[in-house]
Amino acid sequence: xxxxxxxxxxxxxxxxxxxxxxxxxxxxxxxTAREEKTIIGxxxxxxxxxxxxxxxEIEGSMKGSIDLGKHNxxxxxxxxxxxxxxxxxxxxxxxxxxxxxxxxxxxxxxxADFYGEIKANSISIEDxxxxxxxxxxxxxxxxxxSGAQKPIATAAPETGKAPGATSPGDKKET
Amino acid sequence: xxxxxxxxHRDPNAALPPASYTSEILELFLGPLIRLGDGQMLDVGPVxxxxxxxxxxxxxxxxxxxxxxxxxxxxxxxxHSRNAWRHLDYPARFFDGIxxxxxxxxxxxxxxxxxxxxxxxxxxxxxxxxxxxFEKPSPSARVNSFxxxxxxxxRFRVQPHLNLSWHCRHNRALISILTGxxxxxxxxxxxxxREILLKKPLSIS
Numbered sequence: 001x002x003x004x005x006x007x008x009x010x011x012x013x014x015x016x017x018x019x020x021x022x023x024x025x026x027x028x029x030x031x032t033a034r035e036e037k038t039i040i041g042x043x044x045x046x047x048x049x050x051x052x053x054x055x056x057e058i059e060g061s062m063k064g065s066i067d068l069g070k071h072n073x074x075x076x077x078x079x080x081x082x083x084x085x086x087x088x089x090x091x092x093x094x095x096x097x098x099x100x101x102x103x104x105x106x107x108x109x110x111x112a113d114f115y116g117e118i119k120a121n122s123i124s125i126e127d128x129x130x131x132x133x134x135x136x137x138x139x140x141x142x143x144x145x146s147g148a149q150k151p152i153a154t155a156a157p158e159t160g161k162a163p164g165a166t167s168p169g170d171k172k173e174t
Numbered sequence: 175x176x177x178x179x180x181x182x183h184r185d186p187n188a189a190l191p192p193a194s195y196t197s198e199i200l201e202l203f204l205g206p207l208i209r210l211g212d213g214q215m216l217d218v219g220p221v222x223x224x225x226x227x228x229x230x231x232x233x234x235x236x237x238x239x240x241x242x243x244x245x246x247x248x249x250x251x252x253x254h255s256r257n258a259w260r261h262l263d264y265p266a267r268f269f270d271g272i273x274x275x276x277x278x279x280x281x282x283x284x285x286x287x288x289x290x291x292x293x294x295x296x297x298x299x300x301x302x303x304x305x306x307x308f309e310k311p312s313p314s315a316r317v318n319s320f321x322x323x324x325x326x327x328x329r330f331r332v333q334p335h336l337n338l339s340w341h342c343r344h345n346r347a348l349i350s351i352l353t354g355x356x357x358x359x360x361x362x363x364x365x366x367x368r369e370i371l372l373k374k375p376l377s378i379s
Contacts, residue, residue, distance in 0.1 A: 123230070127221060136236070
């Protein structure tokens with residue numbers, strides 16, 4: 001935010017006094033506690049790559065790659081991010097275009113404008129989220145078979161009763 | 175020919191939201207895609223976490239493009255909506271299955287024809303299209319998202335932010351628009367839900 005400083009949860013000032021632009025590689029401080037979060041202010045534009053060992057939230061603009069390993073990443077409501085994300089949990093409330101690889105969960109809120117690919121263990125998407133993308137959930141071997149617990153006799157039968165039908169009279173063929 | 179009902183001219187005596195039901199057609203639609211192993215499916219919305227989890231946990235890659243929200247956005251930026259189908263810019267013969275939940279109910283005949291043609295292009299030969307349509311509008315003609323339970327039981331959740339008009343179509347009118355596809359199975363449930371499973375003929379590349 002122009003002329004203001006933002007503080008993270010542990011009070012760390014993360015936004016400069018004036019707008020800044022960065023090209024190249026930005027390294028987020030790794031000397032802080034686990035719960036700490038760095039916020040990139042909304043008047044900051046970064047192009048390049050970010051690697052870090054703490055949580056990161058972007059309210060500004062970022063184009064490039066972000067690798068936070070076991071830490072969390074968030075695109076705030078005013079944030080605009082384009083690129084590749086690798087983090088533990090990822091939350092998108094702003095604009096995002098690119099690929100997300102999360103080791104745990106990806107959350108897309110109703111304010112989000114998401115365009116890209118998500119690879120995660122689980123996903124949380126609010127009704128109203130503007131999404132165009134591909135979802136790929138990590139599947140354990142036994143999880144893959146869960147969808148095929150009730151195999152269908154024929155791929156596309158022309159007639160006849162299918163498994164899993166509702167009670168008699170619940171429907172009729174048209 | 176479709177009759178249009180806008181949410182602003184709602185029928186106060188309109189029926190309550192349809193009760194839950196078990197979707198036989200959905201199981202027929204999804205089964206072959208699961209068996210493919212790497213089957214690719216497109217869902218055009220409305221966005222619903224439960225469904226994304228349902229499909230994505232069964233298919234390797236699940237594609238989502240919420241056309242309901244895109245139609246709303248198009249309407250808000252232009253009096254006459256632009257070609258919203260540009261968002262469905264997937265390659266030809268890309269998908270093994272496309273799921274159209276209730277979308278056709280909110281499009282005029284011309285737009286349904288465009289959408290059907292596009293689906294025909296995006297599907298592999300032999301690919302499946304599942305279409306769901308309400309026989310009568312839900313209260314206030316609002317859009318419901320559907321929530322799929324693991325046993326293919328379907329429930330509904332009203333999406334008040336999706337303020338789209340509703341076009342009433344009888345079965346014959348609906349099927350007449352679905353040109354190019356062959357009908358695999360069509361069911362009408364007591365709650366007024368109609369489900370149609372269609373297949374792109376192998377002869378169409």
